[in-house]
Amino acid sequence: MNAPHTSILGTVGNTPIVRINKLAPEGIELYVKLEAFNPMGSVKDRLALGIIEAAERDGTLKPGQTVIEATSGNTGIGLAMVCAAKGYPLVVTMAESFSVERRKLMRFLGARVILTPASEKGSGMLAKAKELADQHGWFLARQFENEAGPDIHSRTTAREILDAFGHKPLDYWVSGFGTGGTMKGVARVIKAESPATHVVAAEPDNSALLGSGIAQAFADDGTPAASHPAFRPHLMQGWTPDFIPKLAADVVEAGHIDRIQPVDGGAALKCARDLARHEGILCGTSGGATFAAALEVARHAPKGSRILAMLPDTGERYLSTPLFADIDETMSDEENAIAASTPRFRFDAASAPAPAPAARSAAPAPTVAAVDHVDAILADTEQPVVLFALEWCEFCWSVRKLFAAAGILYRSVDLDAGEYRENDWGGAVRKALAGKTGAVTIPQIFVGGTHVGGATETFDAHNSGALQKLVKAAGVELPETAAGDAYRFLPGWLHPRKSAA
Numbered sequence: 113m114n115a116p117h118t119s120i121l122g123t124v125g126n127t128p129i130v131r132i133n134k135l136a137p138e139g140i141e142l143y144v145k146l147e148a149f150n151p152m153g154s155v156k157d158r159l160a161l162g163i164i165e166a167a168e169r170d171g172t173l174k175p176g177q178t179v180i181e182a183t184s185g186n187t188g189i190g191l192a193m194v195c196a197a198k199g200y201p202l203v204v205t206m207a208e209s210f211s212v213e214r215r216k217l218m219r220f221l222g223a224r225v226i227l228t229p230a231s232e233k234g235s236g237m238l239a240k241a242k243e244l245a246d247q248h249g250w251f252l253a254r255q256f257e258n259e260a261g262p263d264i265h266s267r268t269t270a271r272e273i274l275d276a277f278g279h280k281p282l283d284y285w286v287s288g289f290g291t292g293g294t295m296k297g298v299a300r301v302i303k304a305e306s307p308a309t310h311v312v313a314a315e316p317d318n319s320a321l322l323g324s325g326i327a328q329a330f331a332d333d334g335t336p337a338a339s340h341p342a343f344r345p346h347l348m349q350g351w352t353p354d355f356i357p358k359l360a361a362d363v364v365e366a367g368h369i370d371r372i373q374p375v376d377g378g379a380a381l382k383c384a385r386d387l388a389r390h391e392g393i394l395c396g397t398s399g400g401a402t403f404a405a406a407l408e409v410a411r412h413a414p415k416g417s418r419i420l421a422m423l424p425d426t427g428e429r430y431l432s433t434p435l436f437a438d439i440d441e442t443m444s445d446e447e448n449a450i451a452a453s454t455p456r457f458r459f460d461a462a463s464a465p466a467p468a469p470a471a472r473s474a475a476p477a478p479t480v481a482a483v484d485h486v487d488a489i490l491a492d493t494e495q496p497v498v499l500f501a502l503e504w505c506e507f508c509w510s511v512r513k514l515f516a517a518a519g520i521l522y523r524s525v526d527l528d529a530g531e532y533r534e535n536d537w538g539g540a541v542r543k544a545l546a547g548k549t550g551a552v553t554i555p556q557i558f559v560g561g562t563h564v565g566g567a568t569e570t571f572d573a574h575n576s577g578a579l580q581k582l583v584k585a586a587g588v589e590l591p592e593t594a595a596g597d598a599y600r601f602l603p604g605w606l607h608p609r610k611s612a613a
Contacts, residue, residue: 119197120151120193120197121161121193121194121197121198123150123151124150124151124157124158124161124268125150125158125268125269125272126268126272127145127146127147127148127149127150127272128145128146128149129143129144129145129146129272129273129276129420130143130144130146130393131143132144132391133391134390134391135386135387135390135391135403135407136410137407137410137411139415139416140410140413140415140416140417140419141416141417141418141419142406142407142410142419142421143418143419143420143421144387144393144399144403144406144420144421144422144423145269145272145273145420145421145422145423146393146395146423147422147423147424147425148394148395148399148423148425148426150190151193152186152189152190152192152193152217153186153189153425153426153428153429154186154189154190154424154425154426155186155269155294155422155424155425156186156187156189156190156424156425157190157193157194158190158264158265158268158269159187159190159255159260159261159264159265159291159293159294160187160190160191160193160194160253161190161194161264162260162261162263162264162265163191163253163254163255163258163260163261164179164191164194164195164198164200164253165260166258166260166263167251167253167260168198172251173200173251174251175199176199176200176201177200177249177250177251178200178201178202178203178248178250178251179191179195179200179201179202179203179250179251179253180202180203180204180205180241180244180245180250180251180252180253181202181204181205181241181252181253181254181255182204182205182206182234182237182238182240182241182255183204183205183206183237183255184206184207184210184214184234184349184350184353185206185210185211185213185214185215185217185218185349185350185429186214186350186424186425186429187253187255187291188202188204188206188214188218188223188225189214189217189218189221189429191204191223191253192204192217192218192221192222192223193221195222195223196221196222200251201222201224202218202222202223202224203223203224203225203226203244203250204218204223204224204225204226204241205225205226205227205228205237205238205240205241205244206225206226206227206228206237207227207228207229207230207232207233207234207236207237208227208228208229208230209230210349211349211429211430211431211432211433212432213428213429213430213431213432214429215227217429226240226244228240233339233343233353233354234353234354234355235336235338235339235353235354235355238256238335238336238353242335254334254335255291255293256291256292256334256335256336256353256357256358256359257333257334257335257357257358257359258293259359261291261292261293261294261296261297261359262292262293262294262296262297262300262359263297264297265293265294265296265297265298266297266298266300266301269294269297269298270297270298270300270301270302271301273285273298273302273420274301274302274305274306277306277418277420280418281306281308281309281418282302282306282309282418282419282420283308283309283310283413283417283418283419284309284310284312284406284409284413284417284418284419284420285298285299285302285309285310285311285312285419285420285422286312286314286373286402286405286406286409286419286420286421286422287312287313287314287402287421287422288313288314288315288348288350288351288352288398288401288402288405288422288424289313289314289315289322289351289352289357289360289363290350290351290352290357290360290398290424291357291359291360292356292357292358292359292360292361292362292363293359294422294424295311295313295359295360295363295369296359296360296362296363296368299311299363299366299368299369300363300366300368303368310370310371311368311369311370311371312369312370312371312372312373312405312406312409313363313369313371313372313373314351314372314373314374314375314401314402314404314405315351315352315372315373315374315375316344316346316347316348316351316352316374316375316377316401317374317375317376317377318344318346318377319342319343319344319345319346319352320342320372320374321340321342321343321352321355321356322356322360322364322369322372323372323374324340324341324342326340326341326342327356327361328340328355328356328361330358330361334358335358336355336356336357338355339354339355340354340355340356343355346377347377347380347381347397347401347434348375348377348380348397348398348401349396349397349398349430349433350396350398350424350425351398351401371409373405373408373409375401375402375404375405375408376404377401379400379401379404380397380398380400380401380404381397381400381434381435382400382404383400383401383403383404383407384396384397384399384400384403384427384435385400385435387399387400387403387423388427393423394426394427394428395423395424395425395426395427396424396425396426396427396429396430396435397430397433397434397435398424398425399422399423399424399425399427400435402421402422402423402424403421403423405421406419406420406421477543477547478540478543478544478546478547479540479543479544481540482537482540482541482543482544483544483547483548485541485544486541486544486545486548489523489525490558490561491561492523493587495521495522495523496559496560496561496583496586496587496588497515497520497521497522497523497557497558497559497560497583497586497588498522498523498525498557498558498559499511499512499515499522499523499524499525499555499556499557500525500527500542500545500554500555500556500557500558501524501525501526501527501554501555502526502527502528502554502555503526503528503529505554505555506602506603507554507555507566507567507602508524508554508555508567510567510601510602510603511555511557511567511570511601512524513601514570514571514574514595514598514601517595517596517601518574518580518590518591518594518595519590519591519593520583520588520590521588525541527539527541527542527554542554548563549563549565551565551566553566554566555567555570557569557570559579559582559583559586560582560585560586560587562582564579564582567602570598571598571599571601571602572598574595574598575597575598575599
């Protein structure tokens, strides 16, 4: 067994290479390198670790200093992991057009995410990061020109590839160029140690910056001087910003790219879906695009060729993008038919009733102590808004979210919390609550001793304004900001206005 790692950072790298069995053309050995096996799900974990540790070694990053970087998401997620593990605050700038999953992941890891207008493209988020770094004295990671990115790929990714194919030389290595770090770091090692391997750079067919033959203009510090004239918006997040990064330009200048393969956006989506459905491999749109490029190479490669495609990340951070546009949350006709093939646990009116339960004796009356406890809570004028709840109930959390958005201060009495567990004290209090309200469900909400009801009654009261009137009458100040439709705080599957199908 592997020895325990001293931190999450020890799990970066050593990602698997997997053979494609159903989608590969006959006579071609087609493989993919699954960078989603990095701890934060993408190849950018390597770059993030390389940049931070190089900056620590040369002293450009000081203990406790804030790190800032412009990112389409994966680099920011990787940096958020590294910074969390090492104790650095992190700020990222990101164009608003990138998927919301990325924003949430970075914020979940403790980063602050500053959005920039989509109209300003990648160069806009880059300029914003530099502006903030200069203003506040933060460490700017500079992923698009920082040599620490290619260096870690030369030490890790390239070695992993060459070691895996040492017994059978690799004929083609296919990758998008993104920042250029993976391309530069791997290509230079492959060309030095396996010169017969063809390096294929993939890019969007409608935004072919490398294929245009037009050189990128750079400022003295290696940052792009302007957007590239060949750039057009494209589907592949993480691929091809609106400029050719210096690291990618270095690979072109070194002559390490043997072929530039344009990829259609539709082909990228199809390949990502095909990998999932036929190979059980979950990747994002950029992974699908790289695989599409590899398939095109395979169609014209000699029989027996060995081809490796880089799949840079996982598909889960594309749920809000076109990749998942055709994937419904609700049941299809086929799924409804399967559900209807047995009589119980169905949403339609034809559901058969469950077998009648055995007769039970009437529930005992609530104890005097439990009734007194509920009355004491409701009589507390210092905390007039009371939520009787369960700690992890989704309806309860929906009410909590509403109260937070509306600025309503409240007391949450969690009947499954530790203080209510001994001798089933929570169950006794719940019986007393049911006796007072006539409702056995949780949550139950009171304002100034007045019973409002459960979650939906509370949402209706908020939307009508009745809840706010009760709260103000109880002496609780409310902010001017409005929370909007209360029902938006319900998880989608609990939304009463949504079809059960």
